[in-house]
Amino acid sequence: MSNYEHCCECDERTGRAGASDDSLYLGSIGPFCEDCVNTWPDKVAQENSKLQYRNRELESRVAELEDLIRYAQFDSGVCSHCDGDGTYYGLSYDGDPYSCKCPKCDGTGLEL
Numbered sequence: 311m312s313n314y315e316h317c318c319e320c321d322e323r324t325g326r327a328g329a330s331d332d333s334l335y336l337g338s339i340g341p342f343c344e345d346c347v348n349t350w351p352d353k354v355a356q357e358n359s360k361l362q363y364r365n366r367e368l369e370s371r372v373a374e375l376e377d378l379i380r381y382a383q384f385d386s387g388v389c390s391h392c393d394g395d396g397t398y399y400g401l402s403y404d405g406d407p408y409s410c411k412c413p414k415c416d417g418t419g420l421e422l
Contacts, residue, residue, distance in 0.1 A: 311413060313339045315324065315327060315328060315333060315339065316341075317342050317343035317346050318339065318340055318341060318342060318346075319342060319343075319346040319350055320345070320346055322343050323343070324341050324343045325343070325344075326341065334347045336350065336351065
């Protein structure tokens, strides 16, 4: 086992050997070498900024999708009996399929 610890960021030796040897930590994160302890907060801030930007993009996309869902659920006036094509399909008395003008929308495809 090594007497020296390694930087949690770059894996280089820190030149220290634990808390009793004044290891470099930022809060509970570490240990760090001299170089990384100075640059790591900037890296974290940049990553945080990127994540916040991406989060705003995703929130905007979620709002767009929610609007689409609401629009799709909105009664668009299409005839529910014939699904808007104006044709009603049924079976004749002898079992053969036939189509005729939808009785609910009178063949227009829109609810009357």
